[in-house]
Amino acid sequence: MKKITFLIAILFTSHSFTADGPFLGLFGIKTENPAGVVAASDALREDCGTPEGVTTTLVAEALNGSDPTTHTYLVGFPNNAAYVEWNNQIASCAGWAKYFEAMNPISDQTVQALAFPLAGGGDASKDTVFVNFFANVSRPDKFLPAYNDLMEVASTDGTCPSSWGLFAFGPGVTPDEYGTHVAYCGYPDLATYMEVAQIRVPSKAFQRFLRKTFRISENKGVTSNAVVKRYE
Numbered sequence: 001m002k003k004i005t006f007l008i009a010i011l012f013t014s015h016s017f018t019a020d021g022p023f024l025g026l027f028g029i030k031t032e033n034p035a036g037v038v039a040a041s042d043a044l045r046e047d048c049g050t051p052e053g054v055t056t057t058l059v060a061e062a063l064n065g066s067d068p069t070t071h072t073y074l075v076g077f078p079n080n081a082a083y084v085e086w087n088n089q090i091a092s093c094a095g096w097a098k099y100f101e102a103m104n105p106i107s108d109q110t111v112q113a114l115a116f117p118l119a120g121g122g123d124a125s126k127d128t129v130f131v132n133f134f135a136n137v138s139r140p141d142k143f144l145p146a147y148n149d150l151m152e153v154a155s156t157d158g159t160c161p162s163s164w165g166l167f168a169f170g171p172g173v174t175p176d177e178y179g180t181h182v183a184y185c186g187y188p189d190l191a192t193y194m195e196v197a198q199i200r201v202p203s204k205a206f207q208r209f210l211r212k213t214f215r216i217s218e219n220k221g222v223t224s225n226a227v228v229k230r231y232e
Helices: 034-048 080-092 094-103 140-154 190-197 204-213
Strands: 023-031 055-063 071-077 107-121 129-137 164-169 181-187 217-231
Touching: 023 034, 034 055, 034 071, 034 094, 034 217, 071 080, 080 094, 107 140, 129 140, 129 190, 140 164, 140 181, 140 204, 181 190
Parallel strands: none
Antiparallel strands: 023 071, 023 107, 055 071, 055 217, 107 164, 129 181, 129 217, 164 181
């Protein structure tokens, strides 16, 4: 089953979400030359910089099923104006043309989409490994409170000990394939996550969450990925 597999941990330190941001742009690629991608990304940052408050994180997909995506750019926008400025920069800065010239022979685009945060906690900038949970939600008004109840426990019992969050997908996503929402848990390193991965029996909090949401949501997949480089 094809999935969008990306690190949903944006470098949003604030969890005050409004109609003017923050939000995330995600741009997935397939490549057999990861070093070339990093080099092109470094050159783009040096040539063009980024608008005020915009951050870019390059992640590598680890366990993502049949999705061809190997890497994803997560571009965090603090507000609508920053998104407009970033889009305008693509046409105005010559470094973008150099970037595309370098990337076209070594990569193929797999997905583009926007995602909007609904809830979150912790500091994603301190985490390097992320697990993502995709769901097709028919009643967001009921799903969000159930998720918040779950995270009150999961963020303190060691299940999701660091950063966490829930996003609603916007333009660019087909719900039947990808779901309407994605939640994530961040971990400081792979060893920390593997301790959680070995838990065989779901916690009581997670069992309660399933009872509250199984009629209003469909699980579309669970994936993981890791940070390659952050551009702040």
